[in-house]
Amino acid sequence: MQNKKITVFSATGKIGSELIGLLSAAGIQTIAVSRNPEKAIRMPCVQWVQADMSSRESLYKTMEDADSVFLLSGHSHGFVEEQSNVISVARELGIKHIVKLSSAAADKDSPFLIARVHGEVEEILRNAGITHTLLRPTGMMQNWLGELAHSVKTEGKIYDATGEGKRAYVDIRDIAEVAFRILLQPEPHAGHSYFLTGGTAVNYGEVAETISRITNQNVSFVSLNIEELRQRMQQQGKPEWVINTLLAYTQLQRDGKTATVSTDVETVLHQPARTIEDFFRDYKNAFLK
Secondary structure, three states: OOOOEEEEOOOOOHHHHHHHHHHHHOOOEEEEEEOOHHHOOOOOOEEEEEOOOOOHHHHHHHOOOOOEEEEOOOOOOOHHHHHHHHHHHHHHHOOOEEEEEOOOOOOOOOOOHHHHHHHHHHHHHHHOOOEEEEEEEOOEHHHHHOHHHHHHHHHOEEEEOOOOOOEOOEOHHHHHHHHHHHHHOOHHHOOOEEEEOOOOOEOHHHHHHHHHHHHOOOOEEEEOOHHHHHHHHHHOOOOHHHHHHHHHHHHHHHOOOOOOOOOHHHHHHOOOOOOHHHHHHHOHHHHOO
């Protein structure tokens, strides 16, 4: 197992950094790819490489002698081209397996931009002839460490327009552990798509109750309508395409279409997915006033 060599893209991001830590601790030779590797924490067995996914030429050094690749990148206007470049170069270099971090709603015919571009890349990957596994996570708990944590700390409130709609949020640490297991032993997972969720679907009223209980402070959920949330995001300076995408997913949750719970995390890890209670206990300090 230690003779494997694995390439991880977006290695300084939330999921990538968790995955790099697991690979390093296991003694796996890892090529960690980032546009800004100088910001990275140095770890045993990890070689940091700077590359731009929009440049095919810069990608060859990132996958040299690698067995498997973890494919992840930020959402940008060049998303499909960038991930397609990685897949193309991986095929040329004889990469044996690609684990792609996708979207729970991935569909090349989707009206939603993020779902559509992930669906397009999934089709490119299927047609490339490389064995692969697709990871399709739902909403990620660690996203709560941004605006939500700030409003909890400063106002004791959570603002959202999802109403009573529920989602089975997943912990990024579980996503990274699933990717880690598959990268080390990809054969049983070849051709599989895993829908990664937590074990229970919750709404933001229940999230507020959980934070209140764990932090011993009063946190309430302020239910906005869609236009109120749009105005709030505009005031925060979010780009219009980001706002439109987030509001589309907000509407789906508001309409009760995102409450599906999957056991795929437990199937791969042989242990239950982390709960929101686990998350808020571990990140308690981020939500204290």
